[in-house]
Amino acid sequence: MTDDVESLLDQVPVLAGPRTVVDLPGGLTNRNVRVTTSTGDYVVRLTQSDAGLLGIDRDAEHANTRSAAEAGVGAQVVDYRPDLGMLVITFLPGGALTNETICGPGVIARAADAIRRLQAGPRFVNDFDMFTRQAGYLALVRQHGFALPDEYDAFAPQWDRVRRALAARPAVTVPCNNDLLAGNYIDDGEQVWLIDYEYSGNNDPAFELGNTATECDLAREQIDELVAAWAGEDPDPALRARVDAQSLCSEYGWALWGFIQSATSPLDFDFHGWGMERFEKAARRFTSDGFEVLLDRVAEPSPVELVEASDE
Structure with a gap:
């Protein structure tokens, strides 16, 4: 462990004194370490990226992490030192979890339960909308001249059509993590927990499902299982289509995050390849024979969404 990290830990009373410190894997915008002392076992998230460039609000992350803990789905906040x-x-x-283990017996059901518990918990202090986020990221890419696939802008008309289709039946927003790659699910065998609230905010609940589906490379039958477990019944066509549309939104929007990181991050990681993987997924959806059908189905009434709206 480097001296600079140790000196930072020394400044937090709960972490001071005899301790063991171990780096945790993952973390592309934070360095995460596990700190064990005589008083407890903690995870320390140390910022190591340009939060402003990526649109990360650390105060909102802190507040929303507290709310997730209150919902019974996140870790407790011990200290916040901006x-x-x-x-x-x-x-x-x-x-x-990994893209392999999330498909194990009972795991998808536990993941869906975690999503529902988060969404039923206290509202977050901010909102998240991928169309707004994508527009901001794209403006930043152009402002700084960051590299972008030549074909990215070619899908702007399709992107706008997806936006209009989803807006035709606006969802009641709920607390969402918005970054549910497999590694942000923690499974203890009894329940699944959700971590990492850097991009959290109140959002369309279907985004959480679609984001999980694409980030975890779920097959169609596994997506059906996830949505059915979340809805408590077999998903109706409109809800199922909305999840697919939000998967596309996740792919096309978060691809820009990869291209920004590729141009700015000091980490030895293939951010460009990460962004291209998501962009190519989106491109396949935009150009598929089912794209028109998807937009039509998104506009159909969904009983589950109406129930959610009436509860609000």
Whole structure:
């Protein structure tokens, strides 16, 4: 462990004194370390990216992490030190999921339950909309001259059609993590927990499902299982189509995050390849024979969405 990290930990009373410190894997905008002391087991998230460039609001992340804990789906916040670029949370026992283990027996059902519990919890302090986020990222890419696939702008008309289709039946927004790659699910065998609230905000609940589906490379039958577990019944065509549309939104929007990171991050990671993987997924959806059918189905009434709206 480097001296600079140790000196930062020394400044937080709960972490001071004899301790063991171990780096945790993952984390492309944070360095995450596990700190064990005589008083507890903690995870320390240390900022290591340009949060402003990526649209990360650390104060909102802190507040929403607290709300997720209150909902019973996230770690407890122990300390927040924005002056040190540090958030301290309790360590959650269990293992981070992978694209393989999320498909294990009962895991998708536990993941869907975690999403529902988060969405039923206290509202977050901010909102998240991928169309707004994509527009901001694209403006930033153009402002700085960051590299972008030549074909990216060619799909602007299709992107606008997806926006209009979803807006025709606006969802009641709920707390969402918005970044549910497999590693942000922690499974202890009894329940699944959700971590990493950098991009959290109140959003269309279908985005959480669509984001999970594409980030975890779920097959169609596994997406059906996820949506059915979340809805408590077999998904109706409109809801199922909305999840697919939000998968596309996740792919096309978050691809820009990869291209921005490719141009700015000091980490030895293939951010361009990460962005291209998502962009190519979106391109296949935009050009598929089912794109028109998808837009039509998104506009159909969905009983599940109406129930959600009436509860609000």
